[in-house]
Amino acid sequence: MMKDEFICQGVLHSGAVEGIRLFNEKKFFEAHEEFESAWRAEKDDIRNLYQGILQVAVCYLHIKRGNYNGAVKVYGRSMKWLKDFPDVCRGVRVGKLRSDAEAVMKEVQKLGAERIHEFDESLFKPVVWNEKREWVCDRCGSTMQEKNCKVTCPNCGNRFDCSDLNIYFD
Numbered sequence: 001m002m003k004d005e006f007i008c009q010g011v012l013h014s015g016a017v018e019g020i021r022l023f024n025e026k027k028f029f030e031a032h033e034e035f036e037s038a039w040r041a042e043k044d045d046i047r048n049l050y051q052g053i054l055q056v057a058v059c060y061l062h063i064k065r066g067n068y069n070g071a072v073k074v075y076g077r078s079m080k081w082l083k084d085f086p087d088v089c090r091g092v093r094v095g096k097l098r099s100d101a102e103a104v105m106k107e108v109q110k111l112g113a114e115r116i117h118e119f120d121e122s123l124f125k126p127v128v129w130n131e132k133r134e135w136v137c138d139r140c141g142s143t144m145q146e147k148n149c150k151v152t153c154p155n156c157g158n159r160f161d162c163s164d165l166n167i168y169f170d
């Protein structure tokens, strides 16, 4: 889908940057608030990414509070938002987040509602985000190289300027 790949080559909203920082400190309620502000500020489909990470934060919050049914419900919602994004979007390792959350939920389901309070919080892995952003070529899928804001695909020559959301085709 052209549109999603296209949308992944912009800059992460500052609220989302702050949200990831808080998420990685396991401050899931505060992270949820930052992602909500990013989601509200964004009109484009990238807001679905923010909504998805927000729901993962809420899911983890439910787990911390021992709310089994809440965690299961919100996990399902989060994956609905995140499933269509590529593994790396705006430098965020979305694929890793999906598999981390899946591992968390496997453990939660193993424990069940009775023993959810025994959940090992070290399973809450951070959202990995490359501040320099990792660009993936929308034409061939190769990792692109960024130099002085000029992003070039070493494989097919596709290029664009990182300050611009538009991709320039040869």
Ligand SMILES: [Zn+2]
Pocket (backbone or CB within 6 Å): 137, 138, 139, 140, 141, 142, 153, 154, 155, 156, 157, 158
């Ligand atoms: Zn390419």
